Amino acid sequence: MTDLAQRHRAATTIVDGNRSAAVYGIRGMAALALLTVHVAMFSGLLGTRALGDTRPPSNALGAFLVSGLPSFIGVFFVLPALYLYLPLAKSVIAGTRRPAQGRGLVRRLLRLLPAYYLMLAVVLLAFHRGVVDGVWYVLRPVLLLQVYAPSPFVPKLLTGLEVTWTVPTMVQWYLALPLIAWASHRYAIRGATPAIRARRLMLPVPLLIGMGLAWLFFVKANGWDNRIVFWWPQGFAPSIGVGMALAVMIALAQVSPVDTPRFLRAAAGKANLFYLGALVVYLVNCARPFSVIGMDAIYSVSGLLVTYLMVTAFGLLTVPPLVAPGARGSRLLDAVLTNRPVVHLGRVSYGIYLWHFAIMHFVLQPGSVRTGAARPIRELYGTSGFWKLEALTVAGAVLAATVSYYLLERPVAAWGDRLLSRRRPDRPPAVGTGPPDRLAVIGSAPDPAADPATDPTAAAVARAVADRDAIRANLLDLERAMGRELLATASLTGDTRQRWDAATVDLTALWDVFTAYSDVVDRAAAALRDSRPQAATSLLDGPSVRLTGAPAPLDRRHITDDGQVRLTPAAAVARMNELFARTAELVVTVEAMWRDGS
Incomplete structure (x- = not known):
């Protein structure tokens, strides 16, 4: 098919x-x-x-x-x-x-x-x-x-x-x-x-x-x-x-x-x-x-x-x-x-x-x-x-x-x-308001007002905060999209059921990654306010986003494996964008079909 x-x-x-x-x-x-x-x-x-x-x-x-x-x-x-x-x-x-x-x-x-x-x-x-x-x-x-x-x-x-x-x-x-x-x-x-x-x-x-x-x-x-x-x-x-x-x-x-x-x-x-x-x-x-x-x-x-x-x-x-x-x-x-x-x-x-x-x-x-x-x-x-x-x-x-x-x-x-x-210039495009080829991209946001030539750490933190706010806005748009509500409240079978089950897992993972990522951004902003620019840089550049999961099977587990996955903020954004894109495609497709059918 x-x-x-x-x-x-x-x-x-x-x-x-x-x-x-x-x-x-x-x-x-x-x-x-x-x-x-x-x-x-x-x-x-x-x-x-x-x-x-x-x-x-x-x-x-x-x-x-x-x-x-x-x-x-x-x-x-x-x-x-x-x-x-x-x-x-x-x-x-x-x-x-x-x-x-x-x-x-x-x-x-x-x-x-x-x-x-x-x-x-x-x-x-x-x-x-x-x-x-x-x-x-x-x-x-x-x-x-x-x-x-x-x-x-x-x-x-x-x-x-x-x-x-x-x-x-x-x-x-x-x-x-x-x-x-x-x-x-x-x-x-x-x-x-x-x-x-x-x-x-x-x-x-x-x-x-x-x-x-x-x-x-x-x-x-x-x-x-x-x-x-x-x-x-x-x-x-x-x-x-x-x-x-x-x-x-x-x-x-x-x-x-x-x-x-x-x-x-x-x-x-x-x-x-x-x-x-x-x-x-x-x-x-x-x-x-x-x-x-x-x-x-x-x-x-x-x-x-x-x-x-x-x-x-x-x-x-x-x-x-x-x-x-x-x-x-x-x-x-x-x-x-x-x-x-x-x-x-x-x-x-x-x-x-x-x-x-x-x-x-x-x-x-x-x-x-x-x-x-x-x-x-x-x-x-x-x-x-x-x-x-x-x-x-x-x-x-x-x-x-x-x-x-x-x-x-x-x-x-x-x-x-x-x-x-049209009157939403301060927000990224909302999921579900346009065709799939015009979906918002997770992490997209205007450049911060800080001058990177004079304060690169402040600029990096401002960019991370702006990205985090854009991500949150897109996630909430995805949650509120009519196509998502149709899927969430539907009695599904077969391939449709499998696709929505997978999307539900992706949504849960998406919010888990966002919560951990948002915490890192908040900590970096706090470090900058406390005049600790090096700590802020370390948080934004290093593997500071920690995700908790089940350890690998015993026969494939490293002796130091504690079930946590550590990502850099950039890797976390990339992971969220991947999960977001998969879910948004299904949501927008269903919404478009619903409107055509109604």
Whole structure:
């Protein structure tokens, strides 16, 4: 088989039968689940007390089954928290510099906001143009203040925007997670080993879970009985905490595979068992403990507490089998989550979530488009049967989301990537942002500002520090590359599995060499500061980079062999560049194939 054919086979495995496709799949299932809950609410399938009297569900069995679907909302918060926090956790556990967050935040906002603003524009024009009473009417949702103004504890969202309370919540968590990482960095980085640093990074997790539970009781104690207030950012703190915990565990497994947590090992090998647990969580939610089965709301503090815990538990059980290193999945999960229609729904899941209320309004009150003044959706309760409204809402939301994804979201994301890449003159080219022939070279960096004619030792140290920083930047880019994440979360077989196993060994060795090399550079810089230029020169020129490994077999071992390999810094850079190039080629090839296939 030719090298090109091998690459194509590897990429096909990644696209068609992998954990990353399954992640799309679970997002698609979550979007459909939440759409179905809202259709059930306003078609009358679920009962309600919101209209003054108690209206029972129109179908008891259907209402029972739909009542458990809100569990899926945890997926939408666990996954973003995991992916946003992972590079931060990885840098702390590896003992390297924390990655800059500005560009990552911009990328995520470009993923979140353009689709939201498109939907907002359509809704305002279609349903509100006849009732706009001032600039603030429009600015409030534009500035993501629709949840908090004009009355924060009795929110009244605009018609067609009823579901958009989650957008401000997610944006606020995007801003909060880097701050949480910054607050815990100094304490965590002092850990002597990756495992200790990972345990220290877990400190915010129980605090976030406690915050969510405290918020529930605080809201009830103040009489703010509105589901939107319950689900302010504080309400989703437990799900965010689960995502952070998974990020820390995955980062530890990547930095130090021998320390892979047992929970991740179990998730990787027993996916069906985890999803059986998720099924139990769903059924518990269907039964609505301490509340009323088949209704559209929870009517007790204890019932809300169970719902909080079920949403968090559902995310904890469904996400790890899809993202744990070495996850094998199962035939059943692959059949459900990785078929092309479900994967497509996952790609456009954000749009489905955004558009489905607007689509329901188009279906239930098409005449409002002519007048530009739509009725609140509660006034339309029960005016359409469940299956008719479900079919039309799914079709309309998927169509709108697909158009938005391909004509707006993907082009804007690609434009943002190009713009941010052009504005990085201070950093080497990032792995995964260009074809293999334009990969960054480990150790490449501008010449230092020191004058070698007057202070050659200072110039050598400055060059070593610059090289070390360039190497660190390239390694972090490699770790964050999408192709690497695809490989790390995939269920691989055959040649692809062998190539990724070899690349994983190379990555571990790469970080080991870098850690030892970085220590030598730091010692050389310290020697120069202490006016010991000869010691600095000795460190930079001599075999000062020490790598610990297993001694050779006894019959081939020298009497002085202690299992250590000693390299000069230059040899260490050459070794890192060799390991880097092999891994980067596979990563960039897979990423290119993924983009072509998507």
